[in-house]
Amino acid sequence: SFGNLAFEPRTYQLVPLLMALKLDTLRLLIADDVGIGKTIEAGMIARELLDRGELKRFTVLCPPHLVEQWVRELDDRFHIKAVAVTSGSAARLERDIGTVSESIFTVHPFTVVSLDFIKSDKRRGEFSSRCPELVIVDEAHTCAGTGAGRHQRYDLLRLLSADVNRHMLFLTATPHSGDENSFHNLLGLLKPEFLQLQTLTGNARDRLREKLANHFVQRQRV
Numbered sequence: 001s002f003g004n005l006a007f008e009p010r011t012y013q014l015v016p017l018l019m020a021l022k023l024d025t026l027r028l029l030i031a032d033d034v035g036i037g038k039t040i041e042a043g044m045i046a047r048e049l050l051d052r053g054e055l056k057r058f059t060v061l062c063p064p065h066l067v068e069q070w071v072r073e074l075d076d077r078f079h080i081k082a083v084a085v086t087s088g089s090a091a092r093l094e095r096d097i098g099t100v101s102e103s104i105f106t107v108h109p110f111t112v113v114s115l116d117f118i119k120s121d122k123r124r125g126e127f128s129s130r131c132p133e134l135v136i137v138d139e140a141h142t143c144a145g146t147g148a149g150r151h152q153r154y155d156l157l158r159l160l161s162a163d164v165n166r167h168m169l170f171l172t173a174t175p176h177s178g179d180e181n182s183f184h185n186l187l188g189l190l191k192p193e194f195l196q197l198q199t200l201t202g203n204a205r206d207r208l209r210e211k212l213a214n215h216f217v218q219r220q221r222v
Helices: 011-021 038-051 064-078 090-097 121-130 150-161 180-190 192-198 202-212
Strands: 027-030 058-062 083-085 110-114 134-137 167-171
Touching (some): 011 027, 027 038, 027 180, 038 058, 038 064, 038 134, 038 167, 058 064, 064 083, 064 110, 083 090, 121 150, 150 180, 167 180
Parallel strands (some): 027 167, 058 134, 083 110, 134 167
């Protein structure tokens, strides 16, 4: 995929890509600090899987204020033309399709979707049935809590992750904000067995943490 990159990645930014390529089904949590380059790392994974022919469609789920930024980054850095799907654009996009047999997510192979738009009960089921092969979730920590609005985001991601063949990539600079339940909910989206880390002890916990290491990467700025 390097021929389709408009930049030269730093060596450490290749680590998540190499981890992803070792997984039959991509389930990866990139929890690098702000400024390390999570967007770049996620974009390289998506670009590589596209160029290998391992997927034809992907979507980015992110908070509304990051939608346009993601659209620009995908275009400028990876030569991927993505469509923004928000509460303001969805109706127009659906009118342009003109047929009920298709959806935004089948007509447009690359989409950047507002989490606040797609999380509703009305939209969640439709999206899950037409969802692309790869889902990138930015600010993933905002989807694992129990606060106002977060339970709908979590319900959406839990529904998507239930398909064991779906590739899912989670990005956050703050995977653990002091809420143990939220942190383990996030890990459980990678694999349900990781929820047991909250209760296991001893050798059993150590063995499960070794499995988690294949799906979790975190680097800090020094």
